[in-house]
Amino acid sequence: MSRARSPRAIAGTVLSYLVLGFFSLVFVYPFVIQAANSFKTEPDAAAHPLSPIPHPFTTAAFAQIFDSTEFPLWLANSVLVTLLVTAGRVFLDSLAGYALARLDFRGRGAVGALIVAVMAVPGVVLLIPKFLVLTGLGIYDTYAALVLPVLADAAGVFIMRQFFRSVPASIEEAARIDGAGTFRVFWSVVLPMARPALITLTILSFQSSWNEFPHTLVAVQEPRLYTLPRGVANLVTGSLGAGTQYPLKLGAALLATIPVAVIFFALQRYFVRGAAEGASKE
Amino acid sequence: MRAARRRSGTRGNEAAAGWLFTAPVLAILGLFLVLPIGMALWVSLTGWNGQGSPFASGVPFVGLSNYTDLFTQEGLARETFMVSIRNNLYYVAFAVPAQTALALALALVVNRRGLRGRSFFRTAFYFPSVTSSVAISVVFLFLFANSGAVNALLAYLGINGPAWFTDPRGLLHLALGGLGLVDPAHPPQALTSSGPFGLSWWEWLSGPSVAMATIIALAVWTTSGTFMLIYIAALQDIPVQVEEASLVDGANAWQRLVHVTLPMLRPATFLVVTLGLIGTWQVFDQIYVMSQGNPAGTTLTPAFLSYRTAFRDFEYGSGAAISFVLFLIIVVMTLVQHWIMRDRDEP
Numbered sequence A: 001m002s003r004a005r006s007p008r009a010i011a012g013t014v015l016s017y018l019v020l021g022f023f024s025l026v027f028v029y030p031f032v033i034q035a036a037n038s039f040k041t042e043p044d045a046a047a048h049p050l051s052p053i054p055h056p057f058t059t060a061a062f063a064q065i066f067d068s069t070e071f072p073l074w075l076a077n078s079v080l081v082t083l084l085v086t087a088g089r090v091f092l093d094s095l096a097g098y099a100l101a102r103l104d105f106r107g108r109g110a111v112g113a114l115i116v117a118v119m120a121v122p123g124v125v126l127l128i129p130k131f132l133v134l135t136g137l138g139i140y141d142t143y144a145a146l147v148l149p150v151l152a153d154a155a156g157v158f159i160m161r162q163f164f165r166s167v168p169a170s171i172e173e174a175a176r177i178d179g180a181g182t183f184r185v186f187w188s189v190v191l192p193m194a195r196p197a198l199i200t201l202t203i204l205s206f207q208s209s210w211n212e213f214p215h216t217l218v219a220v221q222e223p224r225l226y227t228l229p230r231g232v233a234n235l236v237t238g239s240l241g242a243g244t245q246y247p248l249k250l251g252a253a254l255l256a257t258i259p260v261a262v263i264f265f266a267l268q269r270y271f272v273r274g275a276a277e278g279a280s281k282e
Numbered sequence B: 001m002r003a004a005r006r007r008s009g010t011r012g013n014e015a016a017a018g019w020l021f022t023a024p025v026l027a028i029l030g031l032f033l034v035l036p037i038g039m040a041l042w043v044s045l046t047g048w049n050g051q052g053s054p055f056a057s058g059v060p061f062v063g064l065s066n067y068t069d070l071f072t073q074e075g076l077a078r079e080t081f082m083v084s085i086r087n088n089l090y091y092v093a094f095a096v097p098a099q100t101a102l103a104l105a106l107a108l109v110v111n112r113r114g115l116r117g118r119s120f121f122r123t124a125f126y127f128p129s130v131t132s133s134v135a136i137s138v139v140f141l142f143l144f145a146n147s148g149a150v151n152a153l154l155a156y157l158g159i160n161g162p163a164w165f166t167d168p169r170g171l172l173h174l175a176l177g178g179l180g181l182v183d184p185a186h187p188p189q190a191l192t193s194s195g196p197f198g199l200s201w202w203e204w205l206s207g208p209s210v211a212m213a214t215i216i217a218l219a220v221w222t223t224s225g226t227f228m229l230i231y232i233a234a235l236q237d238i239p240v241q242v243e244e245a246s247l248v249d250g251a252n253a254w255q256r257l258v259h260v261t262l263p264m265l266r267p268a269t270f271l272v273v274t275l276g277l278i279g280t281w282q283v284f285d286q287i288y289v290m291s292q293g294n295p296a297g298t299t300l301t302p303a304f305l306s307y308r309t310a311f312r313d314f315e316y317g318s319g320a321a322i323s324f325v326l327f328l329i330i331v332v333m334t335l336v337q338h339w340i341m342r343d344r345d346e347p
Helices: A007-037 A042-047 A060-068 A071-102 A108-119 A123-136 A143-150 A154-165 A169-177 A182-193 A195-211 A214-219 A228-237 A246-266 A268-279 B010-043 B065-071 B076-110 B118-130 B133-143 B149-156 B171-178 B210-236 B240-248 B253-264 B266-280 B285-290 B302-311 B316-345
Strands: none
Touching (some): A007 A246, A007 B076, A007 B118, A007 B210, A042 A246, A060 A071, A071 A108, A071 A154, A071 A182, A071 A195, A071 A228, A071 A246, A071 B010, A123 A214, A123 B010, A123 B302, A123 B316, A143 B010, A154 A195, A169 A182, A182 A195, A182 B010, A195 A246, A195 A268, A214 A228, A214 B302, A228 B133, A228 B285, A246 A268, A246 B118, A246 B133, A268 B118, B065 B076, B065 B316, B076 B266, B118 B210, B133 B149, B133 B210, B133 B285, B171 B210, B210 B285, B240 B253, B285 B302, B302 B316
């Protein structure tokens, strides 16, 4: 069924592309400016901030990032913390999600309700209390403080529970009849089937722990324990914060963005699914 | 359906496994989410200064005075807190409608039938939402710097851009002055002499400052993409027949939007607005990186003030009290959302 294109429809289409084109520019150009200006000299960045072409082109800012800041250390900390948190969340969240979806135990309803309730607690109001617990446990200013409190998250448990509910029961029963224990059924039968949900959870966990900032503020104080967001924030607000050094700051922020950007462009549909699941969790 | 599980032995086994499997998550959430709330509630009733344990016997118990200082006790604590509440109210009032409207507009256009490059546009709008808030704040610091991109753009248009991050003037004050209604340098006495909670009416009516406007712009820019996705999902759930029926009825595009599409998007709109409300009351990272509450306290928000009071001024009791008030505000927002959504779900 082909529709005759009226002049109005064509005008509407043209207008749509104009609107989308304008907003694409608004959403994308800041990143272009960021990348371009991190390859500029300071006077050039100040004189031509809008120009996408560095003149002259220089990698001095990046040399400075690696030579005169602790960037390599922050990067190493970020990689370590993100790996541990992501692995922990994927394993612990799916374990709990499986129990809540498939295992019969007294108190299951209460545990499920608690996890949903905890999901509604706003993170920002927990900064002081988290600090109190970390000092109480004597792990303030350690890697454990960066990792442990965020090792499991309620939203992840929820996503896994929703997925496991959709797995047909007959598959587990077959394995049980063959004599497999509960963990065995979970680990070698059901978990491999959960690949799409696991990928979504992995990506969400990676993204959120790579970008995590406020938690690191109250968990550690020592510069050697800074992760990338903390280090970059310090570059901006600290001694270098007085309005200059933009190529350096933009470059550091750019480097911190690249891993998430690469994963986002490679695995977009999982991000979209995560956004949808995160929104419909109620 | 559960015949195999009902065999003797497997049930007890399952109960143990159920608790074992949920134990690590429960331990972590309990230790770092539930227990801390109780501890902070205690601290908010004390004058603990961060030295030693907040539960030691030497810590002064002050009862509700950390709370009354914020609301009824005249003084700096209340003034600063009320300024932060005012700032955040304006932040919410500007950011939430703007990000909701933009998200809806983008979703409607991206969802147009026969549009090419749909996934490109969707990606372009969503990408800022997944990046680090700290990194994005650095980019906005540069965009709005005195010699930054925004002022360069304004210069092309012959406009002399402001020094964004050091300009504490309120937008409403500027608008009133621009219209010639009030001289911002000499506001009428009726407005400056009194007002609720220790701030004058004139101060309450400032609007967001120029500096805050940049942070609002950042919020709209980073969240519209996520909300657009929610709208796109909702648009795709609208049955084709509904649109066809309205076409048969002879409705034009605008009538279809107002009388058919928007009413059907209502649940999505409620979701977007309440998620927006919850998010905007928690703004922290951007404030920390971009302004630290400056200039003249016009970008101070309760979340940042709570952090600053505790970790910079070492008044943990007062900081905890601020975070509980904020907690209450956000819980009310969440409850309103649940209440409205539940109402909507029923036929």
